[in-house]
Amino acid sequence: MVNLPLKGLRVIDLSRVFAMPYAAAFLADLGAEVIKVEGCAFLSADTRLGGPFGGPWADDAPGELHYERNGVFHVLNRGKRSLTLDLNQAAGLETLKKLIATADIVIENFTPRVMRKFGLDYPNLRALRPDVIMVSNTGYGHSGPFSNYGAMAASLEPTHGSGAFIGYEGGPPNKISNSYTDFLASWTALYSVMAALLYRTRTGKGLWIDLAMYQVGTAFMGEGLLDYAFNGRANRWMGNRHDVHAPHNTYPCKGHDRWVTIAVTDDSEWRALCAVIGNPELAEDVRFIDGPSRLKHQDALDALICQWTTPLDQYEVAHRLQAVGVAAGPVLDARDLFTDPHLMARKFFDHIEHSPETEVGCRPQLGRPWSFSDFEVPTPSAGPRLGEANNYVLRELLGLGEAEITTMTEQGVIGTTPTDAPVPIPVPVAEQLRLGRLVELDPLYRQRLKLDSQPLK
Amino acid sequence: MNETNQEKREHPGASSGGLLSNVRVLDLGQGVSGPFCARLLADQGAEVIKTEPLEGDLARRMGPFAGDEAHSEKSIPFLYLNTNKRSITLDLSTARGRILLHALVRWADVLVENFEPKLRTSLGLDDESLAAANPRLVTTSISNFGSTGPYSDWKATDLITSAISGLMYHSGNADREPLRSALSQSLYVAGINAAAATLVAIYRRLSTGKGGRVDVSVAECMTAHLVQASASYAYTGGLRGRRPAHGAPLEELMPCQDGHVVVSAQGSQPFNTVADLIGLEELKGPMFASAEGRIVNGEALEHLILDGLAHWKKNELFHAANKQRLVFGQAQEPAELYSCPHLNEREFFASVNHPVAGAAKYPRDLIRLSEGSFATRHPAPILGAHTTEVFREILALSDAEIEQLRSLAVI
Numbered sequence: 001m002v003n004l005p006l007k008g009l010r011v012i013d014l015s016r017v018f019a020m021p022y023a024a025a026f027l028a029d030l031g032a033e034v035i036k037v038e039g040c041a042f043l044s045a046d047t048r049l050g051g052p053f054g055g056p057w058a059d060d061a062p063g064e065l066h067y068e069r070n071g072v073f074h075v076l077n078r079g080k081r082s083l084t085l086d087l088n089q090a091a092g093l094e095t096l097k098k099l100i101a102t103a104d105i106v107i108e109n110f111t112p113r114v115m116r117k118f119g120l121d122y123p124n125l126r127a128l129r130p131d132v133i134m135v136s137n138t139g140y141g142h143s144g145p146f147s148n149y150g151a152m153a154a155s156l157e158p159t160h161g162s163g164a165f166i167g168y169e170g171g172p173p174n175k176i177s178n179s180y181t182d183f184l185a186s187w188t189a190l191y192s193v194m195a196a197l198l199y200r201t202r203t204g205k206g207l208w209i210d211l212a213m214y215q216v217g218t219a220f221m222g223e224g225l226l227d228y229a230f231n232g233r234a235n236r237w238m239g240n241r242h243d244v245h246a247p248h249n250t251y252p253c254k255g256h257d258r259w260v261t262i263a264v265t266d267d268s269e270w271r272a273l274c275a276v277i278g279n280p281e282l283a284e285d286v287r288f289i290d291g292p293s294r295l296k297h298q299d300a301l302d303a304l305i306c307q308w309t310t311p312l313d314q315y316e317v318a319h320r321l322q323a324v325g326v327a328a329g330p331v332l333d334a335r336d337l338f339t340d341p342h343l344m345a346r347k348f349f350d351h352i353e354h355s356p357e358t359e360v361g362c363r364p365q366l367g368r369p370w371s372f373s374d375f376e377v378p379t380p381s382a383g384p385r386l387g388e389a390n391n392y393v394l395r396e397l398l399g400l401g402e403a404e405i406t407t408m409t410e411q412g413v414i415g416t417t418p419t420d421a422p423v424p425i426p427v428p429v430a431e432q433l434r435l436g437r438l439v440e441l442d443p444l445y446r447q448r449l450k451l452d453s454q455p456l457k
Numbered sequence: 458m459n460e461t462n463q464e465k466r467e468h469p470g471a472s473s474g475g476l477l478s479n480v481r482v483l484d485l486g487q488g489v490s491g492p493f494c495a496r497l498l499a500d501q502g503a504e505v506i507k508t509e510p511l512e513g514d515l516a517r518r519m520g521p522f523a524g525d526e527a528h529s530e531k532s533i534p535f536l537y538l539n540t541n542k543r544s545i546t547l548d549l550s551t552a553r554g555r556i557l558l559h560a561l562v563r564w565a566d567v568l569v570e571n572f573e574p575k576l577r578t579s580l581g582l583d584d585e586s587l588a589a590a591n592p593r594l595v596t597t598s599i600s601n602f603g604s605t606g607p608y609s610d611w612k613a614t615d616l617i618t619s620a621i622s623g624l625m626y627h628s629g630n631a632d633r634e635p636l637r638s639a640l641s642q643s644l645y646v647a648g649i650n651a652a653a654a655t656l657v658a659i660y661r662r663l664s665t666g667k668g669g670r671v672d673v674s675v676a677e678c679m680t681a682h683l684v685q686a687s688a689s690y691a692y693t694g695g696l697r698g699r700r701p702a703h704g705a706p707l708e709e710l711m712p713c714q715d716g717h718v719v720v721s722a723q724g725s726q727p728f729n730t731v732a733d734l735i736g737l738e739e740l741k742g743p744m745f746a747s748a749e750g751r752i753v754n755g756e757a758l759e760h761l762i763l764d765g766l767a768h769w770k771k772n773e774l775f776h777a778a779n780k781q782r783l784v785f786g787q788a789q790e791p792a793e794l795y796s797c798p799h800l801n802e803r804e805f806f807a808s809v810n811h812p813v814a815g816a817a818k819y820p821r822d823l824i825r826l827s828e829g830s831f832a833t834r835h836p837a838p839i840l841g842a843h844t845t846e847v848f849r850e851i852l853a854l855s856d857a858e859i860e861q862l863r864s865l866a867v868i
Binding site for chain 1: 476477479480497501520521523524525533534536537584602603605606607608611612613614616617618619620621622623624625626627628629630631633634635636637638639640641642645646647649650651652653654656657658659660661663664665667669670671672673674677678680681682683684685686687688689690691692693694695696697698699700701702703704705708709710712717719721723724725749752753755775779782783784785786787788789790791792794795798799800802803805814815817818819820822823824825826827828
């Protein structure tokens with residue numbers, strides 16, 4: 001059994017939704033003990049109960065234990081323990097403070113006023129645990145005129161400037177979507193927590209990290225900002241094209257909504273592409289003879305390549321071009337990823353077994369995009385059941401007695417079932433398909449993923 | 458010529474007192490991902506020596522350029538990705554170059570590289586050579602698809618890694634082709650993942666005394682963003698796609714009087730707050746009261762919101778909404794970000810004056826720390842500007858030896 005790098009560190013995860021829960025999940029993967037603090041009456045702010053579409057619940061059936069069956073929650077909270085505490089009751093808040101006194105890292109993403117209200121802002125946390133490392137993730141940060149503004153990735157992404165650079169040719173602004181800025185914040189949290197841990201080891205001092213997603217997102221747009229600063233260029237909407245190289249685009253392939261990307265960056269790659277197309281004379285065509293000429297005639301060029309790719313399979317195009325050293329790749333959807341030979345060979349997905357009562361079975365989940373030569377990260381435990389660690393934390397870590405724990409249960413300070421939430425009314429996946437929120441329902445997904453459990457009826 | 462102590466403290470390699478001030482990094486990165494990783498380490502005080510081939514990091518030939526003039530000291534990506542570093546040149550295709558590299562490896566804690574995996578051995582970057590030189594070295598290798606697996610030698614640009622990662626399929630409009638992100642995002646995301654994983658390996662080294670290799674796949678870094686799309690398929694077989702052509706007006710860009718905004722119904726406020734703000738009574742109808750209703754009646758909602766937004770300017774709506782705890786956004790252009798009162802009050806921009814490219818305001822740091830920001834801002838280095846001082850200081854070479862290497866075109 002390998003000693004994982006963060007073994008022995010305790011993380012208190014007070015965060016909700018996407019960005020910080022995900023960051024804390026990676027800390028758990030790496031061996032930290034991550035205790036997720038949830039409130040039985042406050043779950044609607046997190047992902048257990050599903051978003052506005054509802055779910056995704058295992059096999060589209062919420063069931064009685066719907067709060068244990070949410071796929072997004074499971075990815076974001078794998079490897080963690082779950083403690084429930086009602087922080088609006090004095091006993092809940094006091095228990096959290098005792099727990100924080102034993103913690104190395106605290107992660108939260110409330111708006112600034114909430115942590116102040118609880119007396120859990122950094123000066124107070126430091127009084128509980130002098131060398132604590134605290135991450136406060138907000139939309140705009142704890143200082144500045146926007147500091148009280150709430151935020152979500154969908155609104156932040158264009159606000160931090162991505163729309164000036166992302167768009168089909170000629171605009172308007174478009175988005176990367178998929179909660180892009182949330183994930184930038186996840187990576188930033190991981191990077192800054194690790195830097196803070198090294199600092200703490202060297203100096204004995206803790207640290208507060210004010211992680212503002214607006215700031216992180218803007219920094220990721222830095223090249224575009226500097227293009228404005230140096231050259232006055234305000235936006236660059238060029239679809240999938242490139243300002244220097246051609247061909248550089250997305251081309252349709254056989255099947256519905258199937259595409260391949262191709263990027264030619266020099267003349268020898270261009271000649272190789274012409275040979276694969278079966279049209280070596282094209283390499284002599286003066287319209288395409290060098291980079292600037294190809295860029296100038298890229299409409300004609302793209303039309304020719306489209307003609308070639310349209311009847312072909314997207315993987316076949318990529319393999320044929322890669323074989324001669326031309327950069328190309330299929331545009332994969334989620335189904336393709338789960339069955340992609342490269343990701344399978346690299347064992348990218350974790351196959352995570354859920355507790356039998358949840359009837360979720362074993363599901364594949366996103367793993368880590370990095371690995372280490374001298375240790376392997378074992379398959380994480382499943383996203384925790386609500387309050388499964390109440391006894392462990394209260395009794396073993398904090399030394400509370402049976403009577404105290406009973407009182408806390410009776411007063412609803414702790415619990416194992418949601419108290420604020422009606423059973424969600426999901427928009428069934430078939431309806432989501434009709435509305436265009438899903439593009440396909442694959443009736444064979446269980447076979448393709450080799451799921452062997454019985455779906456909930 | 459001797460440097461004064463004063464000058465020594467001011468060079469980018471001098472200890473900055475940052476979180477990582479005792480971490481020494483050899484940055485062999487080229488282009489975007491490796492250099493961004495090393496820059497993020499430098500931002501927190503690590504001492505970074507950028508080791509470039511004689512013709513320079515290939516980012517020096519990537520546009521856009523300051524003043525739109527193609528010049529090795531004026532590449533905007535290079536200027537942004539290499540602040541706070543020193544630059545030396547070293548020809549790794551020569552045996553002497555590789556010997557010098559391994560001498561520098563003995564000095565370093567971390568080596569960052571993003572060459573094609575198959576080139577590692579010929580450049581002296583294979584596990585055996587590096588471990589022989591310094592068993593404590595953490596080597597961070599970033600590649601398009603990782604060091605193993607059937608695509609490990611595939612060629613790629615940001616467009617290709619974005620496509621294979623799956624993220625691109627989910628960006629753009631449903632009635633158009635998938636749309637890539639911009640500004641080399643997959644390479645930036647790989648860079649920050651590599652920085653985080655590098656620090657994990659250094660932290661582990663505190664207890665094991667051993668270094669090792671960190672393998673980072675650019676494409677997998679973007680795949681890791683697909684939490685919703687992957688869970689949707691694995692749990693229901695439902696495939697998510699791009700923004701529907703009609704009927705999805707919320708949490709998406711919508712035109713207003715002078716630009717684009719994001720209207721959001723998420724957060725703690727009832728939808729009537731949105732309706733009141735936008736100013737249309739019809740939005741208060743029962744069909745839009747619930748999240749489910751707003752999805753099912755999306756097309757009607759879209760028409761109403763478009764009508765309402767026609768009376769709003771983006772910046773006014775952004776502030777009016779956020780003051781009522783509605784999480785609206787607005788599409789901002791660079792000029793608006795540069796003049797943003799919030800970013801300026803948080804001192805987000807730093808003035809950096811580069812001796813060749815000139816002065817500009819750069820985004821300074823990803824985070825703010827209670828200990829103060831350590832990111833001193835030295836401009837990106839002139840190619841090879843620190844070759845002599847680095848070989849003199851770290852390898853204790855004499856001026857004559859350095860001259861000889863120069864004449865042999867090793868440095």
